Structure formats: structure tokens, C-alpha cells
Amino acid sequence: MPSLRGAPLVGAALDLRRDYLGTLLRAARDVGDVARIYAGPPGWRVAFYSISAPELVLEILGQPDRYTKGNQFYAEVRKALGNGMLTSEGDDWHRQRRFLAPVFTHKRISTTYAAIMVDEAQQLVRRWSRVAATGGAVDVHGEMIDLTSRIIGRVLFGADMSAAVPEIVKFRFVSDLILQRGFSPRPTPMCVPTRANRRLSSGLAGLRAVVDGIIADRRRKTDTVPTQDLLGLLLTSRDVDNGRDRLSDTEIADQVLIFLLAGHDTTASTLACLLVELARAPEWQQTLRDELDHVLAGRVVTAGDLAALPWTGRAVREAMRLYPAAHSIGRSNTHEETLNGYRIPAGSAIVVSPWTIHRSPKIWVDPQTFDPQRFDLPGGQVPGGHKYAWFPFGAGPHACIGMQLAMLETPIVLATILQTYRLSTSLTSIPLQPAISLHPADPLPVQIQLS
Numbered sequence: 001m002p003s004l005r006g007a008p009l010v011g012a013a014l015d016l017r018r019d020y021l022g023t024l025l026r027a028a029r030d031v032g033d034v035a036r037i038y039a040g041p042p043g044w045r046v047a048f049y050s051i052s053a054p055e056l057v058l059e060i061l062g063q064p065d066r067y068t069k070g071n072q073f074y075a076e077v078r079k080a081l082g083n084g085m086l087t088s089e090g091d092d093w094h095r096q097r098r099f100l101a102p103v104f105t106h107k108r109i110s111t112t113y114a115a116i117m118v119d120e121a122q123q124l125v126r127r128w129s130r131v132a133a134t135g136g137a138v139d140v141h142g143e144m145i146d147l148t149s150r151i152i153g154r155v156l157f158g159a160d161m162s163a164a165v166p167e168i169v170k171f172r173f174v175s176d177l178i179l180q181r182g183f184s185p186r187p188t189p190m191c192v193p194t195r196a197n198r199r200l201s202s203g204l205a206g207l208r209a210v211v212d213g214i215i216a217d218r219r220r221k222t223d224t225v226p227t228q229d230l231l232g233l234l235l236t237s238r239d240v241d242n243g244r245d246r247l248s249d250t251e252i253a254d255q256v257l258i259f260l261l262a263g264h265d266t267t268a269s270t271l272a273c274l275l276v277e278l279a280r281a282p283e284w285q286q287t288l289r290d291e292l293d294h295v296l297a298g299r300v301v302t303a304g305d306l307a308a309l310p311w312t313g314r315a316v317r318e319a320m321r322l323y324p325a326a327h328s329i330g331r332s333n334t335h336e337e338t339l340n341g342y343r344i345p346a347g348s349a350i351v352v353s354p355w356t357i358h359r360s361p362k363i364w365v366d367p368q369t370f371d372p373q374r375f376d377l378p379g380g381q382v383p384g385g386h387k388y389a390w391f392p393f394g395a396g397p398h399a400c401i402g403m404q405l406a407m408l409e410t411p412i413v414l415a416t417i418l419q420t421y422r423l424s425t426s427l428t429s430i431p432l433q434p435a436i437s438l439h440p441a442d443p444l445p446v447q448i449q450l451s
């Protein structure tokens with residue numbers, strides 16, 4: 001089995017720690033589409049298989065019984081946040097997906113939730129006006145985290161969000177700590193009171209208390225006034241196959257925690273990277289602005305306009321190609337498998353990598369360059385020449401349930417910003433950190449001027 005060359009004793013341990021994303025790209029280039037990467041000294045060695053071929057994406061992600069989420073990363077997320085949709089499998093997952101499908105309908109997303117996105121984006125544009133007046137800069141990453149937290153807060157909790165969001169933001173460090181445990185070769189058991197474990201336990205307890213409090217409060221109210229926010233819908237939703245079955249409060253809290261985790265950092269990073277790429281490319285910005293002027297003529301964007309804004313959509317897709325928020329999708333195989341002719345022993349850690357596939361020079365011309373033109377294709381052709389050459393939302397039955405939300409939120413926010421501001425930056429690249437989602441590692445200053 002071909003492996004990535006590393007240091008004699010510790011393998012790729014140092015490379016992975018210093019530059020995980022670069023190491024994956026090196027493995028794809030030097031070793032191939034199925035690359036074994038090992039780290040740590042003999043006896044403590046951990047190995048994983050990095051998958052960089054579109055042809056293997058569905059073979060793995062499309063067979064959840066053979067390739068499960070039974071890996072350390074999901075185990076840590078499950079331990080911390082419970083058995084919500086992102087971590088559940090088998091019957092539990094089927095049950096949850098049945099309850100959630102009616103909550104994520106196209107109609108609801110394109111009306112109620114789109115209106116929240118537009119409103120929040122407009123408030124952001126107004127908040128920026130003072131900075132723009134003095135020709136100043138904003139940190140687009142911080143700003144996008146703030147904006148997407150407010151949006152997911154309102155989508156989840158409606159009117160109760162103003163109380164919830166500041167509380168929730170306080171616990172942002174929780175996801176970083178979960179991640180550290182998920183990727184550490186031997187995480188210290190939670191019963192050992194290290195400083196990090198104590199911080200994680202108290203952070204989790206605090207976060208859960210906020211969510212439990214909102215649910216208990218709402219349970220009392222929903223009997224009289226049903227609400228259209230996600231929490232209200234979860235509280236009243238019934239199993240489509242068995243109308244008497246409903247979700248317990250713990251199950252609802254687990255879902256809410258997962259949506260908070262999965263639902264804003266991903267979109268925030270995507271938007272931040274997209275804004276920087278456009279700030280670096282005035283000609284693309286102009287193409288998008290011309291399109292917006294032509295179609296909207298200064299009026300507020302709605303979900304119904306997006307189909308008539310192809311360049312806006314292509315810019316969004318291109319940002320999701322270059323900066324796939326879910327950079328690594330982890331699985332573990334229940335049986336021995338053969339991938340591309342290589343034997344993968346049962347119980348191996350497998351990483352299906354949107355990061356390497358989206359940046360593969362075998363698939364994309366000049367893959368490191370931001371170029372929305374790649375997505376301007378004649379009907380019937382798919383970008384990158386394969387259905388899974390571009391798959392930021394995963395594939396198979398566990399693909400992202402929030403995809404429609406994200407594919408609405410990102411262009412709505414972008415359109416609203418570009419209608420008002422011209423962006424520029426001195427940044428020449430975006431430093432990245434592969435946290436649970438792919439994050440910009442540093443603040444991203446972008447100058448804004450009225451357009």
C-alpha cells in the first residue's frame with residue numbers, strides 16, 4: 001500500500017501538525033488517489049487513508065452501512081453534543097431525518113428563512129456605513145461569524161434569539177476543544193480533570209443549559225402559539241410514518257446543538273473567503289455588480305431572484321471549491337475493502353477529501369486560482385467533468401441537510417453587500433486553519449467604499 005514518506009520515527013506527525021492541508025495535497029500528488037498517511041512512533045502509530053478521487057466519493061459516502069461515522073472525530077462530537085443528525089447513524093438517523101425533512105422544505109427556506117437572511121444582511125450593510133464613510137476596513141471573517149450566528153439564531157429560535165445568541169457566542173471555544181480531542185491520537189479521558197477537560201465540560205454544560213432553558217420555555221408557550229422558527233417546528237413535528245411519535249426534549253436539544261455547530265461557522269468561512277477573493281479581483285466584482293444592477297436595479301434581493309443571477313451563483317460555487325468548509329469527511333470501514341486495487345483493513349480511518357479533490361490539478365486547470373468561469377458550462381456538463389469533482393456538501397444519504405439554507409444565505413448576503421459596497425484588500429492569500437470547518441486563521445481586513 002503506497003504511503004506518504006515521512007520522518008523515520010514519527011511519520012507525518014510533524015507535517016500534519018504544521019500543515020495538515022498541505023500534507024493532504026502532497027499525499028495526493030506524490031502517492032495518489034488513495035494515500036496512506038501515518039503519524040506517531042511505532043506502538044502509538046495512527047494511520048489514515050486520504051481519498052482524492054471523485055470516482056471513489058459515492059462508493060464510500062453512498063454506503064453508510066459499510067463506511068460508518070464510527071471514528072474518533074464523530075465519537076468526540078457525539079460525546080460532547082449528543083446524538084443529533086450529524087453524528088447519528090442507522091435507525092436513529094432515519095428517525096431524525098424523517099422528522100427533519102418537513103422542517104427543511106424548499107418553500108419554508110425560500111420564504112421565511114430567506115426573509116431573515118435579507119433583513120440581517122441589510123442591517124450589516126447599514127452597520128458598515130460609518131466605516132465606509134472614512135474609507136476604513138472591516139474584518140470580514142469576524143463580521144461574517146457575527147452575521148451568520150444572528151441568522152442561524154433567528155432561523156432556530158425566532159424572537160427568542162436576542163437572548164440566546166450572546167450566550168451561545170460565549171461558548172465558541174467549545175467546538176475548538178472538541179476538535180482538538182477528535183484529532184488527538186490519545187485524548188485524555190474526560191474524567192481526568194485537566195484544564196482543557198474542565199473547560200470543555202463547563203462550556204458544554206453552559207451551552208446545554210441555554211438550549212434546555214429555551215426549549216422548556218417554549219414548551220410552555222407552544223401549546224398556545226405555534227411558531228415558524230426551526231425550534232417551534234421541531235417541537236410540533238410528528239413522525240410522517242407514525243403521527244403519534246414526537247421528538248423528546250433531549251432529542252430536540254441535540255438537534256439544536258448540532259445546527260448551531262454545523263450551521264454558522266461553515267457559511268461564515270465560505271462568505272469571508274468569497275469576499276476576500278472578490279476584493280482581490282475587481283473585474284469579477286464588476287461582473288457581479290453589473291449583473292445585480294441589471295436584474296435588481298437597486299431593489300432588495302429575494303430568493304426568487306437567484307436563478308437570474310448566474311454569475312453570483314458561480315462566484316459562490318467557486319469559493320466553495322477553493323475553500324470547502326467541510327475539508328475532510330471521515331469514515332471508518334466495517335469490513336475489509338478494496339479501493340483502487342488497494343486493501344483497506346477493516347476499522348481503518350478514511351478521509352474523503354473535498355479539499356484535495358477540489359484542488360486537484362488532474363481535475364481543475366490552475367486549481368489554486370479563483371475563477372467563477374469554471375462554472376459557466378453548457379447544459380449537461382458538470383464542473384470538473386465528474387458529478388463528485390465538486391461536492392462541498394458531501395454525498396450520499398448523509399449529505400448536508402442545510403445545503404439549501406447555505407446556498408440561499410451565501411448569495412443573498414453577497415448580493416446585498418455588493419449592491420452597496422466596493423471591496424478591496426491588500427491580502428494576497430488567505431491563511432487557513434483546518435478546524436471542524438475550514439477557517440481563515442487570521443482576521444481578514446477588507447476595505448469598503450460606497451459603490
Ligand code: HEM
Pocket residue numbers: 061085086087097258259262263264266267270324325326329330392393394395397398399400401402403405406
Ligand atoms: C457552506 C455551508 C455548509 C457546508 C460546506 C456543509 C457541509 C456539510 C457536509 C460535507 C456534510 C456531510 C458530512 C458527512 O457526510 O460526514 C454536512 C452534513 C450536515 N450538515 Fe452541513 N454544511 C453547511 C451548512 C450547513 C447548515 C447551514 C446546516 C444547518 C442549519 C448544516 C447542517 C448539517 C447536518 C445536520 C448534517 C448531517 C446530515 C446527515 O448526516 O444526514 N450544514 N454538511
